Amino acid sequence: MAKPVIAITGPERGAFGPRLLVAVAVRWYGAKPLQIRPSDKIDTKIFDGVVITGGHDVDPVLYAAKSEVHPKYDPARDELEMTVINKAEAEALPLLGICRGAQLLNVSRGGSLFQQLTEQRQLTSKRWTVLPLKTLCLTEPDSRLQTILQTPKARINSLHNQAIDRLGKGLRVVGRDLDNIVQAVEDPDRDFVLGVQWHPEFLIFIRRQRHLFKALVERARQRQARD
Structure with missing residues (x-):
């Protein structure tokens, strides 16, 4: 059987490090990474699973809100990744959204975002760090994420200033x-639709963080075998 192909989305230029690390992680577990950029024609691409990577803030126009901050948006990337998410949803492909990817998954389901987290943080640092210095609390013992991580709490990093506010249709919160x-967040009614706000690709030296990619590849392989 051929290796399952995992699409890895990103901007037209840049973000080389995170996309390389995601590619390393999916190769680690026997999949073939396929980098996809806004200039690519999605209808010519064949893949068995998807990773929507992190990056610039999601344009608030996508959830019918006015901009409260002035970051650098990337409308071409928004369009690409919404198309990829819709394709994954329509074809029941396993999907992992990372940081911005989790936010965009939520928006694609009709949810909204906090555009600035400064006022939301009382107990945790506002500092961005790739190191696992923050605490993830698993809120649903029966969740797919709990099954993957095999722990009620885990150490995570933080590289974001936006996060999920109103939850999108069909999603449930499984970690805070x-x-x-x-x-x-994840969709309990789908085979594998998971969004994480942190960056596990920077933590692949931690086994349970690698297991997020392992679980994605395994689901992609199972789906490939059914086709």
Whole structure:
């Protein structure tokens, strides 16, 4: 059987490090990474699973809100990744959204975002760090995320200033940080639709963080075998 192909989305330029690390992680577990950029034609791409990577803030126009901050948006990337998410949903492909990817998954389901988390943080640092210095609390013992991580709490990093506010249709919150900010969502009615607010690709030296990619690849392989 051919290796399952995992699409890895990102901007037209840049974000080389995170996308490389995601590619390393999916190769680790026997899949073939496929980098996809806004200039690519999605209808010509064939893949068995998807990773929506982190990056610039999601344009609030996608959830019918006015901009409260002035970051650098990337409309071409928004369009690409919404298309990829819709394709994954329509074809029941396993999907992992990382940071911005989790936010965009939520928006694609009709949810909204906090555009600035400064006022939401009371107990945790506002500092961005790739190191696992923050605490993830698993809120649903029967969740797919709990099954993957095999722990009620885990150490995570933080590289975001936005997060999920109103929850999208069909999603449930399965992880929060100590400030009760949403850190993970999943669709309990789908085979594998998971969004995490942290960056596990920077933590692949930690086995349970690698297992997020392992679980994605395994689901992609199972789906490939059924086709």
